[in-house]
Amino acid sequence: MRTVALTKESTKDILENLLKRSPNNYGKFEAAVDEILNKVKTEGDAALFAYTKEFDKTEICADTIKVTEEEIKEAYEAVDPALIDVIRKALVNIRSYHEKQRQNSWFTSETNGTMLGQKVTALERVGVYVPGGKAVYPSSVLMNIVPAKVAGVDQIVMTTPPGKDGKVNPSTLVAAKEAGADEIYKVGGAQAIGALAYGTESIPKVDKIVGPGNIFVALAKKAVYGYVSIDSIAGPSEILVLADETANPRYVAADLLSQAEHDELASAILITTSKEFAAKVSEEVDGFVKVLSRKEIIQKSLDNFGYILIAEDMDEAIEAANAIASEHMEIVTANPFEVMMKVRNAGAIFIGENSSEPLGDYFAGPNHVLPTNGTAKFFSALSVDDFVKKSSIVYYSREALRKIHKDIEQFATSEQLTAHANSIAVRFEDEEQ
Amino acid sequence: MRTVALTKESTKDILENLLKRSPNNYGKFEAAVDEILNKVKTEGDAALFAYTKEFDKTEICADTIKVTEEEIKEAYEAVDPALIDVIRKALVNIRSYHEKQRQNSWFTSETNGTMLGQKVTALERVGVYVPGGKAVYPSSVLMNIVPAKVAGVDQIVMTTPPGKDGKVNPSTLVAAKEAGADEIYKVGGAQAIGALAYGTESIPKVDKIVGPGNIFVALAKKAVYGYVSIDSIAGPSEILVLADETANPRYVAADLLSQAEHDELASAILITTSKEFAAKVSEEVDGFVKVLSRKEIIQKSLDNFGYILIAEDMDEAIEAANAIASEHMEIVTANPFEVMMKVRNAGAIFIGENSSEPLGDYFAGPNHVLPTNGTAKFFSALSVDDFVKKSSIVYYSREALRKIHKDIEQFATSEQLTAHANSIAVRFEDEEQ
Known part of the structure; x- marks a missing residue:
């Protein structure tokens, strides 16, 4: 891992380098994605069957596209019971955390006869995309389904590509069933x-689509945004550790x-106030890389997007961390809670030396679907909020409206919206002199 | 207004007709918008000055692009004091409603030494777009700025096109100043x-861009989404009135x-269980259209997207209303609160015969920036939530991690993420036999 002094310029260079990984830079695949979307829109199932044959090298048809209860039973038999047990334990924590995110509808009323409110309603039907291929992540299935389930979504429809044998990975199916997917399509x-x-x-058809995927999936989600809702567009994983000599x-x-192993575009950054500590971490990294099974991915990720940054002091370190706005952030300093208060931009914050990031990936409860690539400045972790929408409620009595009707008429008239003014005025036309 | 019997088929036809208005269907302008965005990205101010000359027919430069305190003072002198007074009254209500949307950070802790939480942080800098041209809507300025201000955003940057005289409309400036815009650019x-x-x-550069605009603005917002955050892409205005013979x-x-007058793409729909009532509304509509100042727009909007639908019963009427998912919905029935409970999809719901929709546009307090074109199925009104993001917080003590470390290692290993497993295992390597 390269070690660099933290300056305004090095921060700027690093930010530019990290942004190269943005899915916004893959415009060249847009036309191909648009063609696929149009074909599915016009030809329906027939297009799905043809593309599955072309891309997944397997045949599906109307009778086999939906995963059956029998297939789910087979999956349970194929998965290590110890893993099923861990999935169930993790689910308890994930559900418990997300239940705290639930928001109530509310209203306020006044005796003059006005009531205002906000009605919270769950989305009716949600689509969860689960990637296939080499990497199988049952934890991701849990993290995408649980918040929808806790929000009270009526129907959760999952899709995931079949393997060449026409089957879905068994641990994906078990995780989906445990989390509460209602229907699963190949x-x-x-x-x-x-x-x-x-x-x-x-x-x-669903109201919202969530879940990670490759660049084609990300571009397709971006293309249908507005027609349905989507979660944030996921980029490569990131960790930023803020540490001092303690x-x-x-x-x-x-x-x-642990984050560098995800893929070659993943980013791992240490910002520290101690040169000696930086040197020791660098040495430990080299030692670990040699023995870890995913050493080739890790090495490329570190070469491309790994940094050890030496800061003058903790305030400078925090400022840089806020500028980078990492997906995951660990604070391992003498007074980590005090540092946390100064952190403005991070998807998830892990505090103290035992709160290792993978604890959050699998088990602690908060969602591991997090904003990447600097978007933690404005996006949040996937949450129950993503699966509800809110309707404003307005009730005014005749008396309450009478008191202010001239004000509204004046405001509307100033905007030259005379039919707006008329709709209020008409209610009091009999009362005018 | 055409009167149609409500059936599955007529609902389907209407939905298809309404969707024609979607900004998703304006792909032909995408290339032009991309060119403008690229030019601004690479050339900065110079591109802004050139485009302003080309499109707005006026010259701006580095010295004049920012609205000065002097210009704001002039604006206050130009605006009717009665309107300023109404703006201030409306602001009291709008602030009061949005303050109720504020969410606290929260945490839970257990005596075994775990703490989980959700930290709510306001966005740092927000951009508010305000359209120029013939239609000037100070109410829209209030509705876009207030929730950002209530959320605690540090800096609110407004942009709005100048007129041919290089000036911004005075009522826009007064509304911006009253609501709390920090900087305004032409x-x-x-x-x-x-x-x-x-x-x-x-x-x-801002973290999020909100505010309505023409098709170029909407496409530009869609194009930069992910790089910054945006609000929902606004479509033409809509009203759906659910009424019975009372x-x-x-x-x-x-x-x-009042909604049909917005523009020719606006939609006004009545769903009623009473044929007699439908006929009376149709007659009243004809009477009003003759005398209203915006009669030409209204007539075109009604011809294109206006409907009176006769339902068999109230349940059928509600089902159709949920399928249409209108931006604004009025419930004017014998028992409007009971009907409201069955409404799943609507941006804002106005209850009872005195809760006229323009009351919400200007005065009641809830936001008038609402999901259009069926997106009320999954989007909400602009709110304080749009101007904050949430970071997950995870703290585990060594003892708490020890109890579950084997579970995490098993889960990570099952996903073949061995560096994830290693990051947990390394903390207990000294304790292993």
Whole structure:
């Protein structure tokens, strides 16, 4: 890992380098994605079957596109019971955390006869995309389904690409069933996003699509945004550790690598106020890389997007951390809660030397679907909020309206919206002299 | 207004007709918008000055792009003091409603040494776009700025196109100042969105862009989404009135026309269980159209997207209303609160015969920036939530982590993420036998 002095310029260079990973820079695939979406919109299931044959090298049809109860039973038999047990334990924590995010409808009323409120309603139907291929992440299935379930969504429709054998990975199916997916379809890629956005003969149209995916999935989600809702567009994973000389360099090194192993675009950054600590972490990183099974990915990720930054003081370190706005942030300093208060931009914040980032990936309860690529400045973790919408409620009595009707008429008239003014005035036309 | 029997088929036809108005269907302008955005990104202020000359027919430069205190003073002198008074009264209500939307950070802790939480932080800098041209809507300025201000946003940057005289409309300036805009720049169109998203020499980069605009503005917002955050993409205005024979046909007709006057793409729909009532509303509509100043727009809007639908019963009427998911909905029935409970999809719900929709546009307090074009199924009114983001907080003590460390290691290993497993295991390596 390269070690660099933290300055305004090095921060700027790093930010520019990290932004190269943005899904906004993959415009060249847009036309292909648009073609897939249009075909699914016009041809429905037939397009899904054709694309699945082309991209997933397997045949599905109207009879086999939906995962059956029998297939789910087989999946339970194929998965290590110890893993099913861990999934269930994790689910207890994930549900418990998300239940605290629930918001009530509310209203206020006054004796003059006005009532205002905000009505919270769950989305009716949600689509959860689960990637297939080499990497199988049952934890991600839990994190995408639980908040929808806790929000009270009526129907959760999952899609995931089948393998060449036409089957879905068993641990994906077990996680989906445990978390509460209502229907599971064997379709992947941009074509799955099209099916969820427009509906086909087999797959119902949903109100919102969530879940990670490759660049085709990300572009397809961006393309259907507005027609349905989507979650944030996920970029490569990131960790930023803010540490001083009181931290354990071996733990910090291990945590940096836990994100670097995700893929070659992942980013691992340490910002520290101690040169000696930086050197020790660098040494520990080198030691770990040699023995870890995903060493090639890790090495590329560190070479491309890994940094150890030496800051003059903690305030400068925090300022840089806020500018980078990392997906995951660990604070391992003498007084980590005080530092946390100064952190403005981070998807999830892990405090103290035992709050290793993977604890949050799997088990603690908060969602691991987090804003990446600097978007923690304005986006939040996936949450129950993502699966509800709010309607404003307005009730005015005749007396309450009478008191202010001239004000509204004046405001509307000033905007030259005379039919707006008329709609208020007409209610008092009999009372005018 | 055409009167149609409500059936599954007529509902489907109406939905298809309404969706024709979607900004998703204006792909032909995308290339032009992309060019403008790229030019602003690479050339900064120079591009803004050139586009303002081309599109707004006026010259601005580094010295004149920012609205001065002197210009704001002039604006206050130009605006009717009675309007300023109404703006201030409306602001009291709008602030009061939005203050109720504020969410606290929260945490839970357990004596075993775990703490989980959700930290709510306001966005740092927000851009508010305000359209120029013929239609000047100070009410819209209030509705976009107040929730950001209540959320605690540090800096609110407004942009609005100058007129040919290089000036901004005075009532826009007064509304901006009253609501709390920190800086106002004279730039409009896609170039303004580019400036807010990327920053230029004069205009600072923001975290989120909100506010309505023409199709170029809407496409530009969609293009920069992900790089910054945006509000929902606004479509033409809509009203859906659900009424039975107890409603006043004259009031309902006036309310339908209050939305039809917005523009030719606006939609006004009445769903009623009474044929007689429908006929009376139709007659009142014809009477009003003749005398209203915006009669030409209203007539076109009604011809294109106006409907009176006769339902068999109230449940059928509610089902259709939920399918249409209107921006504004009025419930004028014998028992409007009971009907409201069955309404799932609507941006804002106005209850009873005195809660005329323009009351919400100007005065009651809830936001008038609302989801359009069926997106009330998954989007909400602009709110304080739009101007904050949430970071998850995780703290585990060593003892708490020890109890579950094997579970996390098993989960990570099952996903073949060995560096994840290692980051947990390394903390207990000294304790292993």
